[in-house]
Amino acid sequence: xxxxxxxxxxxLNGHVVISGSKNAAxxxxxxTILATEEIEIHNIPQVTDIKIAIKLLKYLGxxxxxxxxxxxxxxxxxxxxxxxxxxxxxxxxxxWMLSPLVTRFGxxxxxxxxxxxxxxxxxxxxxxxxxxxxxxxxxxxxxxIALADRPLQGKxxxxxxxxxxxxxTIMSAATLAKGLTIIENAAQEPEIVDVAKFLNTxxxxxxxxxxxxxxxxxxxxxxxxYHKIIPDRIETGTFLIAAAISKGFIICNKTEPKYLxxxxxxxxESGANIKVGKNWIKLDMQKKMPKAVNxxxxxYPGFPTDMQPQFTLxxxxxxxxxxxxxxxxxxxxxxxxxxxxMGAKIKIKKNYIVCTGTSKLSSNNLFCHDLRGSATLxxxxxxxxxxxxxxxxxxxxxxxxxxxxxxxxxxxxxxYI
Ligand code: EPZ
Numbered sequence: 426x427x428x429x430x431x432x433x434x435x436x437l438n439g440h441v442v443i444s445g446s447k448n449a450a451x452x453x454x455x456x457t458i459l460a461t462e463e464i465e466i467h468n469i470p471q472v473t474d475i476k477i478a479i480k481l482l483k484y485l486g487x488x489x490x491x492x493x494x495x496x497x498x499x500x501x502x503x504x505x506x507x508x509x510x511x512x513x514x515x516x517x518x519x520x521w522m523l524s525p526l527v528t529r530f531g532x533x534x535x536x537x538x539x540x541x542x543x544x545x546x547x548x549x550x551x552x553x554x555x556x557x558x559x560x561x562x563x564x565x566x567x568x569x570i571a572l573a574d575r576p577l578q579g580k581x582x583x584x585x586x587x588x589x590x591x592x593x594t595i596m597s598a599a600t601l602a603k604g605l606t607i608i609e610n611a612a613q614e615p616e617i618v619d620v621a622k623f624l625n626t627x628x629x630x631x632x633x634x635x636x637x638x639x640x641x642x643x644x645x646x647x648x649x650x651y652h653k654i655i656p657d658r659i660e661t662g663t664f665l666i667a668a669a670i671s672k673g674f675i676i677c678n679k680t681e682p683k684y685l686x687x688x689x690x691x692x693x694e695s696g697a698n699i700k701v702g703k704n705w706i707k708l709d710m711q712k713k714m715p716k717a718v719n720x721x722x723x724x725y726p727g728f729p730t731d732m733q734p735q736f737t738l739x740x741x742x743x744x745x746x747x748x749x750x751x752x753x754x755x756x757x758x759x760x761x762x763x764x765x766x767m768g769a770k771i772k773i774k775k776n777y778i779v780c781t782g783t784s785k786l787s788s789n790n791l792f793c794h795d796l797r798g799s800a801t802l803x804x805x806x807x808x809x810x811x812x813x814x815x816x817x818x819x820x821x822x823x824x825x826x827x828x829x830x831x832x833x834x835x836x837x838x839x840x841y842i
Pocket of ligand 1: 546
């Protein structure tokens with residue numbers, strides 16, 4: 426069942442409930458390694474990447490109960506510091522085990538992480554940050570050994586390039602370090618704020634998360650606690666695009682509008698009527714075709730790279746011409762070849778594409794290569810003429826909870842083959 430059959434020409438309308446954020450839940454799960462009492466985490470998205478993270482924690486010795494999107498995690502009996510290759514290589518997020526493992530055990534052995542093929546995705550900034558705090562790093566062919574006298578030593582660190590991953594690594598390592606750590610040029614994503622909030626709940630002393638300067642005063646121990654994962658802003662954006670490309674309307678519930686300021690701006694610019702409430706967003710295209718919008722990705726609060734493929738689809742069927750610039754990852758246009766096979770008029774340049782809207786896409790036999798690209802191709806199938814078959818669908822399951830079920834409820838007709 427690694428293929429989808431999608432009937433086209435659908436209008437996607439209605440209500441959808443947004444799940445917890447995958448990219449907040451993943452680092453938070455690995456940060457539980459730092460504590461030695463039971464932690465209760467709510468709103469865990471039921472997606473493959475999370476299942477792999479749970480398997481990794483269990484392998485290391487954590488006791489985990491999973492009930493209705495709530496995880497009860499107790500890592501007190503954890504005694505293994507070298508997660509296995511077959512799980513580590515499946516998710517990029519596995520790099521976030523390195524810092525809590527070396528902090529807790531004074532040593533860690535970890536294979537280079539896997540994940541979506543959207544660029545070369547180095548981890549040098551994670552490692553540099555750890556070295557600044559006193560960790561010795563030994564790099565081998567396909568794994569890293571990290572060694573440290575505990576506790577680590579707080580430091581003033583300037584991250585050369587804004588990186589979500591490196592900010593999380595350094596922030597978590599500094600939590601139990603001695604003295605003050607200041608992270609400058611930190612990533613400001615809502616997921617970073619959620620990780621800091623989680624660590625503070627357990628007893629950490631972190632301020633400034635959400636700005637470009639984070640202060641962490643080391644504490645001697647982290648305790649148990651309760652945390653609820655924030656809503657997934659990229660899932661929200663993906664459903665807003667679903668309605669926008671089908672001239673429909675949608676209400677996304679249990680979301681956080683302020684995380685999507687730039688995405689909502691672009692949707693308004695494309696002609697959508699948008700209203701927001703405390704935890705909902707309503708988009709209504711009033712049966713009109715979208716207008717083309719230019720996009721340029723950048724770190725938060727800029728336009729998210731994780732919404733770039735979905736907006737390319739919108740621009741493919743919009744009125745007018747657009748330019749979409751990708752500034753974060755160097756290989757994030759692979760999915761455009763599939764859209765081109767559906768009739769999209771896209772010219773791929775170096776780090777940007779030029780898109781000329783066409784009134785209709787036509788069905789085809791499509792292949793997914795990464796998470797956000799796969800969601801985009803599924804949406805394209807919903808509005809194209811005819812029956813689209815989408816292959817390699819394991820990609821979308823990594824990050825979208827009940828994606829088919831939610832889309833079918835909005836009026837799509839998607840089945841497994
Ligand atoms: C996170 O990846 C997300 N992944 C990505 O989500 C997201 O696209 C990305 O942040 C940017 O928002 C998870 O949260 C699991 P980065 P991450 O470190 O941490 C370079 C999705 O679809 N860099 O902010 O890997 C890097 O190559 C995904 O859900 C270094 O040079 O992203 C990139 O150009 C995919 N050295 C830039 O920084 C490093 O050591 C930003 O990457 C680390 C990163």
